[in-house]
Amino acid sequence: MINNRNLIMSPAPHLHIGASIAGLMKTYLIALLPLIIFAVYGYGWHAVRVIALSASSAMLWELLIQKLFRRKVTIYDGTAMISGIIFAMLLPASAPWWLVITGTFIAMLIGKHIFGGNGAHPFNPVLIAWAAVSISWKSQMDLGTAMVNYDKSFPVDFPLTVLKKAGAEGLGIFNIDVQGMWSGKLSLFLGNQIGGLGTTAGFLIIIAGLFLILRGKISWRIPSFFILGVFFTALLFRIVNPETYADPVFHILTGSVLFGAVFLATDCASSPVNKTAMALFGLGCGIFTVLFRAWSIYPDAVPFAILIMNILNPLLDKIHPKIPGNNVNVIKVES
């Protein structure tokens, strides 16, 4: 039976690979899950509080803003939730509730919806929020002092603050730059350090990153070149003055370099899509990270470095490959 009425008309193609925004966010959630578990393992209810509050408030703000702006409500696709979780990952476990919800509000309004929502934001919304709250409430966001009341098996000083204040020689408390160099770094890599909720466990972040790359959700270029950028810039500093500047591996393992490389710099809307541009973008993030760490007042400056590169993103994407096949003139004989 052929019913000729109400056939569907649509442009080609008539197949789809099955990807969707919600699917992309699900993959992100899976990648973030180990980090969440690690944070909860390390900080218990404090972590649960910050992460849950951040994720839920981000969704709520998005709902309110979209209602207010009379836009289509898109909280179901999970982008707001993932932004919320990623924001929480950057916060110390001690972050007060008002700081969390102010942060997510800034992320959703100034970071995202002012520019038109999903995909239209020139900066990573999470980083806008992070920058705003860490400039406004320095003491609450200062990882060097925020965590001193926690009882941990490892030093409760933020490694990068120690580096800032005491130079590379002060890193002795982390078993670095004294004998047993590698054991100290291994311990940092395993997450035995103070930092944002989700930024400390290097090994888990690398696993998450590999997972995202293997699933084809992020390109390997941005994270790898980010880390390379950090490594070589830090190496230069180290060669010039080994007393003040820490060695490159320490830089990679502390603060939010790994987390930034995998989850922050790769944000779709604010990172390039072309191969060369992606490499340059990652490299730039890495270089600025180390420059800021060495010369600015902020001990960890990964978010600022990425924000700077976000500005350059449209420019970088002008570097794109040429259309192939200039030297062939195809004459089609078709009926």
Add this chain to the structure above:
Amino acid sequence: MNKSILGIRNPRILYSTPIELEKKNLSERGRVVLLVKISADSGVSVSIGEKVKTGRKIGYTENRYIFSTITGEVKKISRIEWLNGINYHAVQIERTGDDEWETVFVPSDENPAKSREEILTLLESAGYPVNYFKSERFDRFIINCTEEDVLTSNIQATILEKKDLFTEAVNLAGKLANSEVIVVVQTGFENKIREIYKGEIRSIKPVYPSGMNEILPRALNLEGNIGIIRADLLINMLQTLKTGLPVFERIVTLIGEGNKPLKNILVRIGAPVSEILNKENFEVDSGYKIILGGAMRGRTVFDGDFPVQKNASGIMVQGKKDVVDLTPQPCLNCGECVKVCPQNLQVNMLTRYSEFSIFDRCKELNIADCIECGMCAYVCTSHKPIVQYLQFAKKQLSIIEASKKEISNDK
């Protein structure tokens, strides 16, 4: 579909391998609707009630003749419009009995052996596109034996069906193009073609869209003036030379619900899609999609009466479940489209520029080089109808160009 579980490799779609060809008694097929494109120089040369034989000239458009593909009576001549705003005269012919033939020229086995100029004249009189053979010089000439679209296998089925003609057809191409000929097949088909053809064969990976006419020469690293023709058209030409009859039937792939290729069938050109589907016991209901062509480049029809065209590769029916959801969502700038575009276009930007009607930027980003393969829309995370946006921008640009020309002419 070849969907990799790991995402390191770009997403890709493979061409199909040939499936069984089912031959049915053709005379039972009822009517045909023949389309004559309405242009400055076009017309219909039959009238209602007239009896026509298979092969009878029924109209012309832009110096090309259109022929009847069955023997019957002209029932109706109307005007229809298709998607892209092109208008056609639709000549409906109803079968009155078995085929009687009306040749365009005297059929002879000698025809293919005649001189190049004579062959071109014969082919032109039978409605084939021969202008390029007359006007161009080719460095190489490719006979493209790959499929036109995914899920379809009509080209390979045609070659296998017309086995005996293949070598002769290749020679014919060499003669017409006056240059070296390369037969290109997709990997997996070489063995079959080696059995019927002894000359040089090159193969390409069966990955869509590498077999498309526009980009195939590049895949083979050829340079210069490259002519290219699909094997089915070439075989038709040879057959016409031997029989004196214009092309009247075609092998198309039937693709059923669940995007599953069912079989290849032989149909008369002009047969209404709904009639073919009815005979093959298809169920089509509202909310279904009927597609003329393959899965990546086929066009949907709004009316089941729409006829099979002479370059149709398949007939596809999608059920409600198969229909791709195109609910508009904003572009995430994820870059998937850029990653898969065979022409290295900045698809993410092109789509946005088109969406916001900034067409000169589209031109700067070489939108003209898009071959409309559809890979970008296939992978799009936001399910954007990218190809439609691109077609829209191209159309608008051509209108702008035309009006510019008009203005400068007026001055």
